[in-house]
Amino acid sequence: MKKSVLAILFALFSISSFGQFSKYFTEETLRLDYTHVGDAKNEFYYLDELIAEPYWGGSKTQLIDNFKYGNYFFEVYDKASGILIYSRGYSSLFAEWQTTLEAKNLSKSFEETVIFPMPQNPVIVKLYSRSWKGKLEKQVEYNIDPKDYFIKRGLKMNYPVYQALIQGDPAEKVDIVILPDGYTKEEMDLFIADCDKFAKVLFEYHPYSEYKDRFNISGVLAPSEESGADIPKENIWRNTLLGSSFYTFDSERYCMTTENKSVRDVAANVPYDQIYILVNTEKYGGGAIFNYYNISVNSNKQAGKIFIHELGHGFAGLADEYYDNSTSYNDFYNLTIEPWEPNITTLVDFDSKWGHLIADSIPIPTPDSTVYNSTMGVFEGGGYSAKGIYRPRKDCLMNTFKEDTFCDACSEAIIKMINFYSK
Numbered sequence: 001m002k003k004s005v006l007a008i009l010f011a012l013f014s015i016s017s018f019g020q021f022s023k024y025f026t027e028e029t030l031r032l033d034y035t036h037v038g039d040a041k042n043e044f045y046y047l048d049e050l051i052a053e054p055y056w057g058g059s060k061t062q063l064i065d066n067f068k069y070g071n072y073f074f075e076v077y078d079k080a081s082g083i084l085i086y087s088r089g090y091s092s093l094f095a096e097w098q099t100t101l102e103a104k105n106l107s108k109s110f111e112e113t114v115i116f117p118m119p120q121n122p123v124i125v126k127l128y129s130r131s132w133k134g135k136l137e138k139q140v141e142y143n144i145d146p147k148d149y150f151i152k153r154g155l156k157m158n159y160p161v162y163q164a165l166i167q168g169d170p171a172e173k174v175d176i177v178i179l180p181d182g183y184t185k186e187e188m189d190l191f192i193a194d195c196d197k198f199a200k201v202l203f204e205y206h207p208y209s210e211y212k213d214r215f216n217i218s219g220v221l222a223p224s225e226e227s228g229a230d231i232p233k234e235n236i237w238r239n240t241l242l243g244s245s246f247y248t249f250d251s252e253r254y255c256m257t258t259e260n261k262s263v264r265d266v267a268a269n270v271p272y273d274q275i276y277i278l279v280n281t282e283k284y285g286g287g288a289i290f291n292y293y294n295i296s297v298n299s300n301k302q303a304g305k306i307f308i309h310e311l312g313h314g315f316a317g318l319a320d321e322y323y324d325n326s327t328s329y330n331d332f333y334n335l336t337i338e339p340w341e342p343n344i345t346t347l348v349d350f351d352s353k354w355g356h357l358i359a360d361s362i363p364i365p366t367p368d369s370t371v372y373n374s375t376m377g378v379f380e381g382g383g384y385s386a387k388g389i390y391r392p393r394k395d396c397l398m399n400t401f402k403e404d405t406f407c408d409a410c411s412e413a414i415i416k417m418i419n420f421y422s423k
Contacts, residue, residue: 225241
């Protein structure tokens with residue numbers, strides 16, 4: 001009886017949520033492109049353009065984001081009633097760049113985007129930035145009328161789509177769009193094979209393996225003029241569609257792109273929740289930023305694990321759990337507050353993290369001893385810092401690739417995000 005009542009309540013909630021969607025939105029996407037400008041201590045937002053894209057791939061029930069993950073957050077309000085009708089958290093390359101030494105001496109600009117279902121009526125969009133003290137502070141707001149004839153319409157880059165795994169309505173699935181970079185026209189068959197390969201690899205890892213039916217995976221057949229990616233230190237420059245480059249922030253293995261508008265233009269060919277860029281190279285590298293994009297190489301011997309690791313960042317908001325000197329960041333985390341990522345802690349508010357997954361007999365912090373090698377605990381070192389930040393297990397796919405598993409805290413975060421997009 002109890003299960004029946006819960007099922008009825010869930011059904012009624014779903015009907016109500018779908019009603020909210022149809023009340024405020026259409027089946028299209030409204031894309032707001034802006035330029036994020038600043039240095040280590042300052043930031044400014046400049047509106048670029050509004051674009052109406054043909055597909056909405058997100059949930060129609062989970063319209064309000066209660067995770068509050070990300071360095072940034074945006075809200076969409078119905079202008080007439082003042083009701084909050086949509087929100088999402090996200091991060092960006094600009095936020096990472098602000099922690100580099102270069103940002104102390106130079107101002108730069110980065111392309112950024114937020115997307116939301118196309119509103120039926122005028123809305124107010126508010127953009128927030130997370131301060132060093134962890135507070136989301138409003139930076140700018142825009143009044144948008146969906147009937148504005150200056151909103152651009154149609155696909156800027158129209159390409160065929162390969163359906164690697166389509167299992168249902170995009171509104172009820174996690175929709176991953178895979179974009180090729182550095183694949184020429186003659187290498188599109190290779191890209192299709194890589195889409196199939198990575199769709200297979202994804203479900204070889206827990207917890208994705210238990211939720212395969214919750215995913216749609218598509219690839220956009222968008223060729224580049226040349227194969228490979230930029231490697232600046234070796235004076236290698238490739239003419240590719242999305243501009244992927246190693247040595248991002250002067251870190252050799254950090255392969256990213258600053259050409260956000262091109263990425264979004266290609267992704268718009270399908271409904272999507274997550275963008276994944278595959279780079280056609282054997283060189284080790286990749287990267288990902290929460291609700292921004294994921295990127296990894298296609299043919300390195302570690303390509304499968306890179307793919308899984310980076311999706312942990314972009315999809316579930318997981319932090320890196322390693323703490324070596326391979327990154328270019330300085331003071332990435334404020335050790336006096338709790339970080340927003342679900343798999344690291346400063347112990348400031350550990351009760352909000354993975355304490356419920358630890359046995360009562362495990363000491364906190366947990367000693368770096370072989371006794372606790374496979375145990376959930378609180379181990380010092382993580383988030384690029386050897387001291388003051390703690391991780392859930394001695395090793396995990398968000399730390400090294402020595403093992404083939406996520407720790408329980410990372411798995412729990414991934415499952416919560418799968419449910420958010422697919423229920």
